Amino acid sequence: MMLPATAFSLLPVKLLNLDHVGIAVTDLEAALDGYQARYGVGPLYREVVEAQGVEEAMIPVGGSFVQLLQPLAADTPVGRFLEKRGEGLHHVAFMVASIEIALEHLHQQGARLIDESPRPGGRGARIAFVHPADLGGTLIELVELPG
Ligand code: CO
Numbered sequence: 001m002m003l004p005a006t007a008f009s010l011l012p013v014k015l016l017n018l019d020h021v022g023i024a025v026t027d028l029e030a031a032l033d034g035y036q037a038r039y040g041v042g043p044l045y046r047e048v049v050e051a052q053g054v055e056e057a058m059i060p061v062g063g064s065f066v067q068l069l070q071p072l073a074a075d076t077p078v079g080r081f082l083e084k085r086g087e088g089l090h091h092v093a094f095m096v097a098s099i100e101i102a103l104e105h106l107h108q109q110g111a112r113l114i115d116e117s118p119r120p121g122g123r124g125a126r127i128a129f130v131h132p133a134d135l136g137g138t139l140i141e142l143v144e145l146p147g
Contacts, residue, residue, distance in 0.1 A: 012105040015094040019143045020058065020065035022091040024078050028055055028070035035059055043068075054078050058122065064095070067093070067122075087114045091129070093141035099126050102142050106130065118144070 003100060023061055025031040036042050043057040044065075052069075053076030059066040069090060071079035096102045099118045114129035121127035123145065130140040 014124045015095060017095040018064050019093040019095040019141075020067040020099055020139065021089060021091060022067045022069055022092040023088065024069050024071075024081050024085075025041060025087050026070065026082060028057060028068055031068045032057055032059075033072075035068075037139050038112050041066075045123060047122050048072070049120070049122050052077070091139035091141050093127075093144065095143050097144070099142055099144040101126055111135075 023031075023140045032043060041059050041061060044060045045058040046056070048055045050072070051073045055072060055084060056070075057068045058066070068076050071077075073079055074083065078090065078139045103113065103116065103118070107116070112131040112134040114131050115127075118126035119140075120129050121143065125146065128142045130142070132139040134140075
């Protein structure tokens with residue numbers, strides 16, 4: 001069903017920003033060197049996120065980030081992605097004000113969720129993933145940053 005433009009502000013899931021695009025890489029150092037050499041940009045944050053099985057680096061670009069992800073082991077989601085698909089775009093992440101409200105709304109919509117409840121992400125954020133088969137073949141991450 002198409003909603004009139006005026007109805008969008010009434011939806012409980014308001015996407016506040018395209019927070020980041022997540023890119024799977026096999027060698028984080030090499031990828032960071034490449035971004036620095038090609039585009040003159042470097043990471044603002046870099047951290048190991050055990051809950052996701054990755055080391056990640058966040059490169060600020062405008063109001064968003066490029067998130068480079070190197071798996072900590074082969075038997076992690078990003079490790080399996082690299083094995084199957086090789087390096088490349090892994091997910092897009094939207095910022096929301098409340099991840100619980102967003103997940104509840106998506107659940108009511110019948111969305112195919114990977115995470116029924118939030119889990120810890122980088123930057124102290126809480127995150128949840130929506131399955132790529134749900135919409136447009138794209139893995140979507142919802143991000144709620146700490147207040
Ligand atoms: Co991400």
